[in-house]
Amino acid sequence: xxxxxxxxxxxxxxxxxxxxxxxxxxxxxxxxxxxxxxxxxxxxxxxxxxxxxxxxxxxxxxxxxxxxxxxxxxxxxxxxxxxxxxxxxxxxxxxxxxxxxxxxxxxxxxxxxxxxxxxxxxxxxxxxxxxxxxxxxxxxxxxxxxxxxxxxxxxxxxxxxxxxxxxxxxxxxxxxxxxxxxxxxxxxxxxxxxxxxxxxxxxxxxxxxxxxxxxxxxxxxxxxxxxxxxxxxxxxxxxxxxxxxxxxxxxxxxxxxxxxxxxxxxxxxxxxxxxxxxxxxxxxxxxxxxxxxxxxxxxxxxxxxxxxxxxxxxxxxxxxxxxxxxxxxxxxxxxxxxxxxxxxxxxxxxxxxxxxxxxxxxxxxxxxxxxxxxxxxxxxxxxxxxxxxxxxxxxxxxxxxxxxxxxxxxxxxxxxxxxxxxxxxxxxxxxxxxxxx
Amino acid sequence: xxxxxxxxxxxxxxxxxxxxxxxxxxxxxxxxxxxxxxxxxxxxxxxxxxxxxxxxxxxxxxxxxxxxxxxxxxxxxxxxxxxxxxxxxxxxxxxxxxxxxxxxxxxxxxxxxxxxxxxxxxxxxxxxxxxxxxxxxxxxxxxxxxxxxxxxxxxxxxxxxxxxxxxxxxxxxxxxxxxxxxxxxxxxxxxxxxxxxxxxxxxxxxxxxxxxxxxxxxxxxxxxxxxxxxxxxxxxxxxxxxxxxxxxxxxxxxxxxxxxxxxxxxxxxxxxxxxxxxxxxxxxxxxxxxxxxxxxxxxxxxxxxxxxxxxxxxxxxxxxxxxxxxxxxxxxxxxxxxxxxxxxxxxxxxxxxxxxxxxxxxxxxxxxxxxxxxxxxxxxxxxxxxxxxxxxxxxxxxxxxxxxxxxxxxxxxxxxxxxxxxxxxxxxxxxxxxxxxxxxxxxxxxxxxxxxxxxxxxxx
Numbered sequence: 078x079x080x081x082x083x084x085x086x087x088x089x090x091x092x093x094x095x096x097x098x099x100x101x102x103x104x105x106x107x108x109x110x111x112x113x114x115x116x117x118x119x120x121x122x123x124x125x126x127x128x129x130x131x132x133x134x135x136x137x138x139x140x141x142x143x144x145x146x147x148x149x150x151x152x153x154x155x156x157x158x159x160x161x162x163x164x165x166x167x168x169x170x171x172x173x174x175x176x177x178x179x180x181x182x183x184x185x186x187x188x189x190x191x192x193x194x195x196x197x198x199x200x201x202x203x204x205x206x207x208x209x210x211x212x213x214x215x216x217x218x219x220x221x222x223x224x225x226x227x228x229x230x231x232x233x234x235x236x237x238x239x240x241x242x243x244x245x246x247x248x249x250x251x252x253x254x255x256x257x258x259x260x261x262x263x264x265x266x267x268x269x270x271x272x273x274x275x276x277x278x279x280x281x282x283x284x285x286x287x288x289x290x291x292x293x294x295x296x297x298x299x300x301x302x303x304x305x306x307x308x309x310x311x312x313x314x315x316x317x318x319x320x321x322x323x324x325x326x327x328x329x330x331x332x333x334x335x336x337x338x339x340x341x342x343x344x345x346x347x348x349x350x351x352x353x354x355x356x357x358x359x360x361x362x363x364x365x366x367x368x369x370x371x372x373x374x375x376x377x378x379x380x381x382x383x384x385x386x387x388x389x390x391x392x393x394x395x396x397x398x399x400x401x402x403x404x405x406x407x408x409x410x411x412x413x414x415x416x417x418x419x420x421x422x423x424x425x426x427x428x429x430x431x432x433x434x435x436x437x438x439x440x441x442x443x444x445x446x447x448x449x450x451x452x453x454x455x456x457x458x459x460x461x462x463x464x465x466x467x468x469x470x471x472x473x474x475x476x477x478x479x480x481x482x483x484x485x486x487x488x489x490x491x492x493x494x495x496x497x498x499x500x501x502x503x504x505x506x507x508x509x510x511x512x513x514x
Numbered sequence: 515x516x517x518x519x520x521x522x523x524x525x526x527x528x529x530x531x532x533x534x535x536x537x538x539x540x541x542x543x544x545x546x547x548x549x550x551x552x553x554x555x556x557x558x559x560x561x562x563x564x565x566x567x568x569x570x571x572x573x574x575x576x577x578x579x580x581x582x583x584x585x586x587x588x589x590x591x592x593x594x595x596x597x598x599x600x601x602x603x604x605x606x607x608x609x610x611x612x613x614x615x616x617x618x619x620x621x622x623x624x625x626x627x628x629x630x631x632x633x634x635x636x637x638x639x640x641x642x643x644x645x646x647x648x649x650x651x652x653x654x655x656x657x658x659x660x661x662x663x664x665x666x667x668x669x670x671x672x673x674x675x676x677x678x679x680x681x682x683x684x685x686x687x688x689x690x691x692x693x694x695x696x697x698x699x700x701x702x703x704x705x706x707x708x709x710x711x712x713x714x715x716x717x718x719x720x721x722x723x724x725x726x727x728x729x730x731x732x733x734x735x736x737x738x739x740x741x742x743x744x745x746x747x748x749x750x751x752x753x754x755x756x757x758x759x760x761x762x763x764x765x766x767x768x769x770x771x772x773x774x775x776x777x778x779x780x781x782x783x784x785x786x787x788x789x790x791x792x793x794x795x796x797x798x799x800x801x802x803x804x805x806x807x808x809x810x811x812x813x814x815x816x817x818x819x820x821x822x823x824x825x826x827x828x829x830x831x832x833x834x835x836x837x838x839x840x841x842x843x844x845x846x847x848x849x850x851x852x853x854x855x856x857x858x859x860x861x862x863x864x865x866x867x868x869x870x871x872x873x874x875x876x877x878x879x880x881x882x883x884x885x886x887x888x889x890x891x892x893x894x895x896x897x898x899x900x901x902x903x904x905x906x907x908x909x910x911x912x913x914x915x916x917x918x919x920x921x922x923x924x925x926x927x928x929x930x931x932x933x934x935x936x937x938x939x940x941x942x943x944x945x946x947x948x949x950x951x952x953x954x955x956x957x958x959x960x961x962x963x964x965x966x967x968x969x970x971x972x973x974x
Contacts, residue, residue, distance in 0.1 A: 078558060100557045101886050102532035138523040142818055145808045147525065150876050152883010171883050176526035184523075203821030207777070211824050211844045215777040217669045275532065323665045356606040361599055368655055371662035395662050421607070428609030432628055435560050439891040 078435060080444060082458050083278060085285075089294045090266025093285055094448045094458040096273040098441065104274035106178040107167040107445035108186075109453040111269075112262035114242075115161050115235035115301060115382070123205070123242010124250055126159040128258050130201040132166065133157070137188035141197060144181050151177055154442075161226075161236050162382060163453055169442045172275035176284050182270070183288035186263060193255050202247055209241045217322045218494050228316050229330050229386055229490050235301055236380065264295025269452040274441035304383030308332065309488035316490075317399075319497040324371060325399035326392040327406055328492040331483050333387040336379045337455060342467045343479035344387050348375040349426035350418050350476070352389060356425055358418075359391065362409055369397045369405050381454040387483070399495040407489075414484050417477040427468045434465055534886040536912035537895050540732045544740065546748045547720035551903065552735040553727040553895050559629040561728030562892035563636065565643060566900050568721035569621040569712070571694040572756040572834070578704050579689070580696020581712050582616040584656055588709060589623060590614045591652040594645040598652050601642070610635040612642070618694055618756075618833045620904050621716075626893060629729040633738060640742030643722075646713065653706045660701050664693075668968040671772060671779040671945040672844070678970050679781040679943045682768050683838055685759045690837070719743065720750020723903045728892035758835035760785045763939055765961035769952060770945040770968065778850040778946030782857050783840035784939040789832040789905045796930040797830060799922045802877035804828050804864050804931075805841055809876065811860050816843060822853045834905065839934070847947050851954035854942060858960075861940070864931040868924045881919045 083095045114125045135141040148155045153170030168178040213219035223239045230237040272281055310332055334340035352359050352375025363370035372392040377385055393402040437443040451460040539553035571582045590612050591598040605612045610627035627635040667673045677693050684691035726735045805812035805828025816826040822845045831837030845853040889895050948965050965974040
């Protein structure tokens with residue numbers, strides 16, 4: 078399987094990738110802006126994400142929420158998302174509606190500010206505050222996405238602070254901030270555009286040039302500080318977080334090699350060996366054999382700057398205390414450290430990763446998004462075609478080298494959630510715990 | 515929605531749409547009654563197989579709710595030749611993902627594998643369906659995992675609101691009043707022999723459809739199915755029809771206490787209509803206008819006009835019998851009553867006057883246009899064919915779908931709202947802080963208020 082890719086760069090710096098596939102009359106338009114929460118300035122945590130909301134509030138030629146209306150009326154799906162290093166916006170539409178999606182994206186890239194008003198900002202600020210309450214403050218364990226990076230990155234590091242932002246900082250965001258952020262980061266030379274699906278390349282290029290070509294290049298963005306960090310934390314960092322929850326849950330993070338490096342693939346496959354699906358080590362050992370965990374999984378943040386995080390996420394069974402679950406997980410990690418992983422585990426993990434990759438590449442939107450990722454971080458969208466090969470080329474030794482370097486006690490960070498008013502280990506059983514609430 | 519105040523630049527006009535057909539599919543039936551539905555789709559070398567069994571939660575024996583889900587999940591936890599760990603490894607070393615679950619109307623064992631590994635994976639699938647072992651150790655483990663899930667629910671406002679909404683909606687005798695996976699009491703009471711009895715009475719070829727979508731020919735799929743299932747015993751499960759009677763015909767407010775909650779999780783709705791209802795299409799489009807789309811009335815009102823919430827939507831849960839109609843949202847505690855009032859106003863407004871042609875065309879052109887995007891993956895095609903099988907829809911259902919959506923009129927929407935939205939029967943369920951919301955909800959005058967704990971036991 079090979080994903081076809083053609084790239085051009087417009088004179089204003091916009092990097093464009095095209096990936097043709099005429100199986101169905103569908104086309105995906107996907108824009109990544111190389112800006113995320115890492116680029117926020119002091120006192121404006123959450124702004125990159127709040128700004129993403131503002132991009133749906135109209136532009137010079139588009140009314141508030143009309144972007145949604147026009148795409149849905151065209152029979153398309155759309156959304157946007159914000160991450161530490163990037164913000165993306167995407168539409169999948171019937172292929173005869175390609176120009177509409179391009180026009181809408183170009184209109185807000187070129188002419189957002191005339192549509193911005195204080196009232197729209199105030200409304201979206203409230204919406205985002207409700208989003209924060211919904212995903213974080215009123216959700217068991219919801220604060221993990223804020224607490225774990227804070228624990229794993231030093232205070233001055235751009236990945237340290239909250240992606241969704243504090244209520245205080247959200248309240249402080251102004252229209253001036255919107256204008257400044259837009260001028261600095263929402264420029265064609267800080268974006269990549271990917272189009273995947275049913276289109277004729279010559280037509281697509283003409284439409285892209287027509288709609289995006291006139292948008293002026295930016296004046297450059299402030300450089301991020303040096304993101305590099307030592308390969309290990311240097312200690313076992315620990316935070317215990319009491320929460321309104323029924324079962325203890327451990328997030329155990331390891332500092333790991335930045336996304337895209339050869340060592341990243343070893344880290345990623347190590348995560349799959351440990352926590353991908355039911356045959357993974359942690360699920361087999363902690364759920365099936367030891368029966369001390371209700372859930373177990375592992376994942377990477379996929380951060381491309383400086384260093385990444387490999388995270389193990391295990392929820393205790395009723396009756397298993399917080400301390401015990403932490404010990405059980407540590408025991409399994411120590412076993413990997415002592416004995417390494419074996420060839421069967423590696424083969425299983427790579428086989429599942431390959432199926433998952435092929436499965437996701439069925440969707441135009443997924444293709445476009447993955448192409449944008451490699452274009453944004455490395456300027457090489459064609460890396461999408463090397464991913465499976467890079468996993469398949471890994472040897473047991475490669476993975477075990479990663480294990481030796483990164484899974485030791487000097488490179489662990491525990492974020493341990495414990496039921497509030499229940500000391501770790503005191504939860505005795507389903508019935509008793511339920512009654513206690 | 516709102517007309518632009520000033521002349522705006524012209525919007526790009528679409529060219530003619532390229533034609534699209536839902537993937538062709540072919541039915542075959544083995545002599546023992548097992549049905550095979552094959553949809554070749556050769557874009558990528560991947561295949562999804564969905565085994566749909568007439569063994570959904572609606573078939574649970576009374577008092578042993580959760581049997582259907584446990585049975586389905588235990589199929590992939592060990593066969594007579596492989597224990598659970600071994601079986602899992604045999605699938606996963608092929609790169610095959612296997613998942614088993616039971617919803618209300620059917621059990622589904624779904625497998626996705628690269629085409630090159632399909633024959634081996636298909637053999638394993640046969641083993642799973644025909645020779646499950648139901649080892650006591652695995653039964654106990656999955657029961658404990660379900661108990662843990664229920665325990666987690668007590669502190670999870672979204673899931674708790676959904677579960678208790680159903681409980682307050684249906685008569686206690688209805689299967690729909692209890693969670694599809696069962697509750698603590700019913701799950702505790704399920705033993706290995708109950709699961710085996712359920713398996714033996716429901717997992718029979720006459721109640722099994724094997725749906726294959728992806729990079730495979732019909733003949734090859736039939737060959738695999740014959741090899742693996744051809745000599746399976748004959749037999750078919752007894753049809754089971756659940757009851758969907760509402761618990762109440764008058765409005766009531768149910769506050770589930772979560773002291774000091776920063777948000778209220780709201781569920782507002784009543785018993786809806788069954789999937790096979792002749793007015794499915796108008797009701798579906800009506801719901802899209804009311805709360806099904808981002809630009810629906812409810813979301814634009816609660817999120818974009820009032821900034822009460824991150825999102826608000828409505829849905830009909832389509833089941834063989836009447837599933838719930840529900841509006842769902844989460845709002846800051848101090849405006850719970852105001853948010854509920856806006857939802858009620860929107861429901862009333864749907865029934866008071868016809869929607870505009872513009873609103874209709876937004877919903878219909880969305881459902882029409884998005885149709886091909888819904889079926890990009892083998893998993894999505896298999897899921898669509900599962901719906902066809904479970905609800906006995908006609909073979910040309912997906913071919914006619916877009917025409918039927920386009921034919922809906924504002925008059926039909928108006929009638930659907932009048933007939934199938936019942937403001938007088940609405941149940942309002944809130945998981946939130948009683949100290950902050952009880953009084954304001956009382957002033958709303960919606961109906962009698964009861965306060966419950968997280969287990970759904972009344973405390974007032």
